[in-house]
Amino acid sequence: MHSRMNESEGEGQAPQSRPWYAVYTKHQHEKTACELLAGKGFEVFLPLYHTKRNWKDRTKVVSLPVFPCYLFLRANLVRKLEILQTPGVFWLVESGGRACEVPSSEIEAVRRITQSSAAAEPHPYLQCGDHVRVRQGALAGIEGVLIRVRNRYRVVVCVNLLQKAIAVEVDFTMVERIHRKGETGSLHQREFGAGALLSACT
DSSP states (O other), X not given: OEEEOOOOOOSSSOGGGSOEEEEEEOTTOHHHHHHHHHHTTOEXXXXXXXXXXXXXXXXXXXXXXXXXXXXXXXXXXXXXXXXXXXXXXXXXXXXXXXXXXXXXXXXXXXXXXXXXXXXXXXXXXXXXXXXXXEOSSTTTTOEEEEEEETTEEEEEEEETTTTEEEEEEEOGGGEEEOOOTTOOSOGGGOOOOTTSBSSOOO
């Protein structure tokens, strides 16, 4: 995880009450942009995951962005121009000319996953499946979609604005299904093929 926090903006709004925004960066400039924005006093969050890369003479563990070309920033947009003038930054993710807020709950879920020791990696965005909540452990309270890959279970947490997601390995016994209107039964009462999504999209 790569994160910088600074509450020195002094814009009359409590730092923790400011919304989060998604910043779109140049390819492979996420870390540079993050450092520069943090140096300007912004609170910045760049989720990273660890993966192995094989070279001719060695294998190296590297840290890569969970969401390539994106980072998150908490700020008062009176400083929007200063943000956009930062080297490596293209734009803020917007709709109708207005920057879109990213729910703090999604930021916190991704932060907790990347700060934990659990194995995590990027995952395709999901819109359907068995919605679960982690009941205990370091990730208790995190909600997402449960999938099974080669007899291992993962909870996929989505950032809906970006339509991107991160998957983290979990113990199946530590999750509980979140029942929604019209749904019945439990995870243990359903049968699924090996390697398949626990609930297929239709």
